Amino acid sequence: MRLRTHYVFSTGLLTLLDSGIFHEYFYYTLILCGIVSVIGNSLIDRIGHKEIITRYGYISMRTPLTHTIPRSVVWGIISIIPIFILLLIYYYGLNYHEYYLFSINNRVILLTLLNGIVVGPSHMLLDVFTERGIYVKKYGKWRRFALAHFKYDNPAINGLAIIVGIIMIYLAYL
Numbered sequence: 125m126r127l128r129t130h131y132v133f134s135t136g137l138l139t140l141l142d143s144g145i146f147h148e149y150f151y152y153t154l155i156l157c158g159i160v161s162v163i164g165n166s167l168i169d170r171i172g173h174k175e176i177i178t179r180y181g182y183i184s185m186r187t188p189l190t191h192t193i194p195r196s197v198v199w200g201i202i203s204i205i206p207i208f209i210l211l212l213i214y215y216y217g218l219n220y221h222e223y224y225l226f227s228i229n230n231r232v233i234l235l236t237l238l239n240g241i242v243v244g245p246s247h248m249l250l251d252v253f254t255e256r257g258i259y260v261k262k263y264g265k266w267r268r269f270a271l272a273h274f275k276y277d278n279p280a281i282n283g284l285a286i287i288v289g290i291i292m293i294y295l296a297y298l
């Protein structure tokens with residue numbers, strides 16, 4: 125799918141999941157999920173494609189480096205490392221309001237970790253409906269796997285995924 129579709133859909137899914145744990149800070153979780161979604165999804169799509177030259181010119185190929193379910197989890201966790209570093213600096217660098225932060229920082233760290241684990245599979249969940257699909261290993265070889273064969277930039281399916289993402293954000297807000 126288009127990268128911006130991934131951003132919205134993953135943000136929605138993560139926000140909805142997080143709202144169960146951290147409901148009283150909706151906007152805070154929304155921002156956190158948005159950041160994880162942008163970093164995680166762009167990492168997966170930027171690293172997970174290679175340009176190959178054909179007689180039709182350059183085309184972008186999806187590779188098994190990021191587009192498998194277990195590897196997407198690893199890339200998602202890698203993508204939250206900068207956020208972890210920022211959180212640590214924030215919590216331990218600004219210790220004058222340590223007392224207030226102490227109560228929320230464990231949950232923020234838990235949420236960030238949860239988001240890192242889920243962001244990759246949420247990317248695979250959309251790409252499995254596109255014609256190039258995702259990769260699964262079968263008999264030691266990478267095989268493409270897809271549940272539907274829409275073009276990655278099909279406006280209807282991208283629009284639908286964005287709407288589902290927005291609905292999940294709204295449900296998290298309720």
Ligand SMILES: [Zn+2]
Pocket residue numbers: 125168169191247251
């Ligand atoms: Zn992708």
